[in-house]
Amino acid sequence: MDEIIRVKNLYKIFGDRPLKAIEALKKGESKNDILKRYKLVIGVQDVSFSIRRGETFVLMGLSGSGKSTLQRLINRLHQPTRGEILINGTDIVKLGQKELREFRRKTFCGMVFQNFAILPHRTVLENVEFGLELQGVEREVRENKARKMIRQVGLEGNENSYPSQLSGGMQQRVGLARSLAVDADILLMDEAFSALDPLIRRQMQDELIELQAKMKKTILFVTHDLDEAFRLGDRIAIMKDGQIVQIGTAEEIIAKPADDYVRAFVEDMDRTAVLTAGTIMQPVRETAFPADGPRTILRKIRRNGLSGILVADANRQLKGYIIADHLADYIRKHSEDKDLTLRKDLISQPTVVTSETPLNEVLKSYKDVQYGPVAVVDGRNRLQGVIVRGAVIAALSEGARTESNTNDADT
Amino acid sequence: MFPFRIPVRDWISKGVDYLVSEYSALFDAFSSLVYFLVDHLKEGMLALPPLALMAIIVLITWKMAGWRVALFALFGLLLTENIGLWDALVETLSLVITAELLVMVVGLPLGIMAARRDRFDAFIRPVLDFMQTMPAFVYLIPAVMFFGLGLVPGVVATFVFALPPLIRLTNLGIRQVPAELIEAADAFGATNSQKLLKVQIPVAMPTIMAGVNQSIMLGLSMVVIAAMIGAGGLGEDVLRGIQRLQVGQGFEAGLVVVILAIILDRITAGFGNKSNQHS
Ligand SMILES: Nc1ncnc2c1ncn2[C@@H]1O[C@H](COP(=O)(O)OP(=O)(O)OP(=O)(O)O)[C@@H](O)[C@H]1O
Numbered sequence: 041m042d043e044i045i046r047v048k049n050l051y052k053i054f055g056d057r058p059l060k061a062i063e064a065l066k067k068g069e070s071k072n073d074i075l076k077r078y079k080l081v082i083g084v085q086d087v088s089f090s091i092r093r094g095e096t097f098v099l100m101g102l103s104g105s106g107k108s109t110l111q112r113l114i115n116r117l118h119q120p121t122r123g124e125i126l127i128n129g130t131d132i133v134k135l136g137q138k139e140l141r142e143f144r145r146k147t148f149c150g151m152v153f154q155n156f157a158i159l160p161h162r163t164v165l166e167n168v169e170f171g172l173e174l175q176g177v178e179r180e181v182r183e184n185k186a187r188k189m190i191r192q193v194g195l196e197g198n199e200n201s202y203p204s205q206l207s208g209g210m211q212q213r214v215g216l217a218r219s220l221a222v223d224a225d226i227l228l229m230d231e232a233f234s235a236l237d238p239l240i241r242r243q244m245q246d247e248l249i250e251l252q253a254k255m256k257k258t259i260l261f262v263t264h265d266l267d268e269a270f271r272l273g274d275r276i277a278i279m280k281d282g283q284i285v286q287i288g289t290a291e292e293i294i295a296k297p298a299d300d301y302v303r304a305f306v307e308d309m310d311r312t313a314v315l316t317a318g319t320i321m322q323p324v325r326e327t328a329f330p331a332d333g334p335r336t337i338l339r340k341i342r343r344n345g346l347s348g349i350l351v352a353d354a355n356r357q358l359k360g361y362i363i364a365d366h367l368a369d370y371i372r373k374h375s376e377d378k379d380l381t382l383r384k385d386l387i388s389q390p391t392v393v394t395s396e397t398p399l400n401e402v403l404k405s406y407k408d409v410q411y412g413p414v415a416v417v418d419g420r421n422r423l424q425g426v427i428v429r430g431a432v433i434a435a436l437s438e439g440a441r442t443e444s445n446t447n448d449a450d451t
Numbered sequence: 452m453f454p455f456r457i458p459v460r461d462w463i464s465k466g467v468d469y470l471v472s473e474y475s476a477l478f479d480a481f482s483s484l485v486y487f488l489v490d491h492l493k494e495g496m497l498a499l500p501p502l503a504l505m506a507i508i509v510l511i512t513w514k515m516a517g518w519r520v521a522l523f524a525l526f527g528l529l530l531t532e533n534i535g536l537w538d539a540l541v542e543t544l545s546l547v548i549t550a551e552l553l554v555m556v557v558g559l560p561l562g563i564m565a566a567r568r569d570r571f572d573a574f575i576r577p578v579l580d581f582m583q584t585m586p587a588f589v590y591l592i593p594a595v596m597f598f599g600l601g602l603v604p605g606v607v608a609t610f611v612f613a614l615p616p617l618i619r620l621t622n623l624g625i626r627q628v629p630a631e632l633i634e635a636a637d638a639f640g641a642t643n644s645q646k647l648l649k650v651q652i653p654v655a656m657p658t659i660m661a662g663v664n665q666s667i668m669l670g671l672s673m674v675v676i677a678a679m680i681g682a683g684g685l686g687e688d689v690l691r692g693i694q695r696l697q698v699g700q701g702f703e704a705g706l707v708v709v710i711l712a713i714i715l716d717r718i719t720a721g722f723g724n725k726s727n728q729h730s
């Protein structure tokens with residue numbers, strides 16, 4: 041896997057003579073002890089991880105856990121106390137001021153901030169041009185680019201507005217466009233959507249996912265919201281007291297929380313938004329082939345104690361679904377016909393999802409069909425598995441149980 | 452109470468004598484520069500027919516502060532002309548503008564420096580406090596010592612008196628620029644001068660303009676006082692009124708000072724609002 045950022049044993053201690061704190065940490069003293077004894081604040085301690093090119097990597101944790109500090113170390117807005125940060129193979133800790141500036145310009149799409157950090161005296165267009173302007177890009181070129189980005193984020197027609205005339209969501213689009221206008225690999229976003237109200241926030245998350253599909257940046261996204269982390273992140277790193285306590289995909293973190301801190305986060309969340317069809321599907325025990333005779337198919341159904349059967353060809357291409365009762369009726373009516381063949385209209389269209397479909401959407405489609413399983417297929421309509429009603433209910437009640445647990449804890 | 456007297460006055464006059472004789476070329480050059488500026492400004496403005504200059508001032512006022520203030524300016528200026536104080540007003544205006552130009556040339560860089568370097572800020576803060584608590588006419592003394600009597604020491608005293616608020620507010624304005632904006636500029640790879648010119652100064656502009664406004668107001672009050680050392684302008688008419696107990700005449704000149712003050716205040720405040728309206 042192509043890796044773009046690698047961080048090794050990184051420390052950031054705030055205060056004078058910070059190395060004392062590293063010694064103390066090695067002796068096992070806590071963040072609070074060190075703050076009291078040495079007046080040093082632990083921002084980030086002994087963090088190592090790497091980020092793959094093109095992935096959305098989320099840093100997640102409570103307030104003060106060091107997310108922003110870690111992110112700002114990676115573009116060196118903070119000077120590391122110790123450790124290495126390799127980006128595209130360059131150790132940026134060693135760069136001089138001028139080299140660092142050049143490096144930021146060609147590697148980072150600036151940064152997107154919680155409070156937007158766009159310039160109040162500049163129009164939307166001028167704000168979006170900002171990064172290019174700093175690089176000395178010609179007026180015409182940068183204006184074209186900026187206009188294109190403004191269109192991409194859906195702000196057409198607002199080019200000449202000032203930030204004070206825009207809503208929060210629109211201002212953050214400006215912030216996003218300003219970053220995307222710069223041709224660079226890595227996009228840093230610090231609580232970029234946290235200041236927006238929930239509806240707009242959702243919308244921005246969806247749009248980011250859409251934009252990301254087109255732009256294929258490497259995104260390092262900071263949030264304290266697990267829902268957001270799981271929606272956006274290919275992988276999530278959970279931070280606590282300046283350390284990373286767990287790295288993994290949403291499913292991995294939900295399935296195996298590393299410790300109680302992570303468990304506490306995971307329990308609060310709505311599982312149906314995180315679990316996907318893939319996580320709860322079951323292997324298909326037996327399918328009918330299109331060439332099978334009706335009696336063979338009925339035998340297959342009875343043998344497995346099913347109420348129906350999926351039809352797939354030898355290449356596992358999904359062809360449809362046959363309901364046991366309908367098939368049985370058909371056979372009874374034509375009982376004297378020895379060479380009975382399958383009538384086309386007995387094969388119905390089952391509900392189909394892919395393994396990435398979130399469970400809450402599976403549930404929605406489930407309500408639409410009275411009977412039959414949900415078929416899970418891959419990109420080429422090949423049958424992967426099946427979701428039976430029981431599995432969905434189980435996953436749901438699991439969510440309900442954790443929810444009622446937390447409610448109990450509250451009362 | 453004491454058997455001796457500490458010779459403060461001797462030290463100071465010796466010091467001044469030393470400076471004046473050692474750096475006479477410098478003082479002369481500065482002197483002629485100031486004289487040149489004030490004189491050309493004044494002659495330039497007087498070369499215009501009063502009505503034309505009035506129209507220009509009223510137009511600027513209208514642009515910056517709206518039609519009500521512009522109307523006030525029109526009547527105020529017409530009144531000034533009518534009571535024969537037009538030339539004095541123009542002279543005072545040239546003194547104030549020149550002094551304010553010097554204030555900006557010196558004050559902006561000092562304010563920026565104070566915002567960027569805490570140690571310089573710590574050093575300059577008490578100096579500014581000292582400058583601002585000193586009674587205004589005390590500034591006349593060193594000005595006279597270095598530049599004699601006349602218009603140049605008047606401008607110099609005005610300059611010194613009007614300098615602190617611009618330094619203070621420039622410093623304040625730049626320090627108040629949100630940290631995130633600076634971080635954003637850094638994250639996009641801005642150089643220090645790009646940060647200053649594209650982020651810090653423009654964002655601090657409303658506050659800096661408030662500093663300009665304050666220093667112009669202080670400058671105007673000082674220019675009037677500077678008539679005591681022969682700076683000329685409206686102050687001279689006020690002074691004459693006082694000395695000859697001609698209440699009416701002194702009051703007329705005072706009134707014109709107020710008119711000028713209001714016009715200048717609204718224009719510069721208008722500038723501030725214009726740079727403020729987007730934030
Ligand atoms: N410039 C600084 N000087 C001193 N301490 C700092 C500085 N920046 C951060 N810290 C401290 O470092 C720790 C981590 O802070 P950081 O801002 O990275 O947390 P965070 O996870 O981003 O939290 P939040 O969700 O509140 O933004 C905190 O204890 C904080 O007080």
Ligand SMILES: [Mg+2]
Nearest residue numbers: 107108109231
């Ligand atoms: Mg933060």
